Amino acid sequence: IVERLEAEGYLGPQGRIARLAEGAGLEVLQGIWLGRNRADNRREIEAALKIARRHPDTVKALIVGNETLLRGELPQERVRAYLDEVKRRSGLPVTYADVWEFWLKAPELARSVDFVTIHILPYWEDVPVAATEAVAHVREVRETVAKIFVGKEILIGEVGWPSEGRMRDGALPSPGCNGPRTSGWFWPDRPSWRSRPCGSSPWSPAGAGR
Numbered sequence: 001i002v003e004r005l006e007a008e009g010y011l012g013p014q015g016r017i018a019r020l021a022e023g024a025g026l027e028v029l030q031g032i033w034l035g036r037n038r039a040d041n042r043r044e045i046e047a048a049l050k051i052a053r054r055h056p057d058t059v060k061a062l063i064v065g066n067e068t069l070l071r072g073e074l075p076q077e078r079v080r081a082y083l084d085e086v087k088r089r090s091g092l093p094v095t096y097a098d099v100w101e102f103w104l105k106a107p108e109l110a111r112s113v114d115f116v117t118i119h120i121l122p123y124w125e126d127v128p129v130a131a132t133e134a135v136a137h138v139r140e141v142r143e144t145v146a147k148i149f150v151g152k153e154i155l156i157g158e159v160g161w162p163s164e165g166r167m168r169d170g171a172l173p174s175p176g177c178n179g180p181r182t183s184g185w186f187w188p189d190r191p192s193w194r195s196r197p198c199g200s201s202p203w204s205p206a207g208a209g210r
Contacts, residue, residue, distance in 0.1 A: 018051050022058040031097075034065040034082060036073045045086060052090050061093040062086050063117060063157075069102045076106040083112040097157045099124075100141050107148065116149050118142075119158040 021028045032048045052059040064083045087094045093114035100118040122129035129137045
């Protein structure tokens with residue numbers, strides 16, 4: 001059952017998510033895509049703020065940047081400045097989303113967010129994790145991050161297993177891994193561990209895990 005959606009930016013269909021979600025009674029975490037181009041960043045910020053003002057009962061938080069540090073497109077100081085600005089101007093909770101290791105490399109960002117959003121993708125780890133051990137890996141990572149950022153809610157923004165792609169050490173993409181083996185992605189005894197599953201992604205490059 002879906003209660004909340006995540007929009008990664010405002011361009012194309014992403015910009016219509018809040019309006020469509022409002023009609024369906026769903027909540028939205030509105031994303032702001034950040035990159036090297038400051039003019040593009042400014043357009044993203046202004047558009048997201050406009051969406052939030054237009055749909056106040058639907059947009060519940062703003063995600064300021066998605067894997068920007070992973071891509072090396074902005075320094076953490078700039079990301080933090082954007083977080084502070086968006087928080088001040090919107091009055092809404094804000095967060096930044098990235099692979100969990102990059103949160104450990106930039107812990108100062110926690111001072112500017114209301115909750116920490118991490119991506120845990122066992123297949124894509126520097127040392128790939130086999131599907132049979134992926135659920136345990138996700139649990140361990142989440143607990144590690146929670147111990148570091150005490151007092152912050154931890155949102156698992158992306159998690160899952162690719163259904164196709166190349167073999168990475170002991171990590172084999174398979175449609176079967178999206179079902180029974182990864183049914184433990186969600187823990188009914190921990191309802192606060194909100195997460196967005198990430199399986200096959202059509203935008204991944206050919207030959208990559210998707």
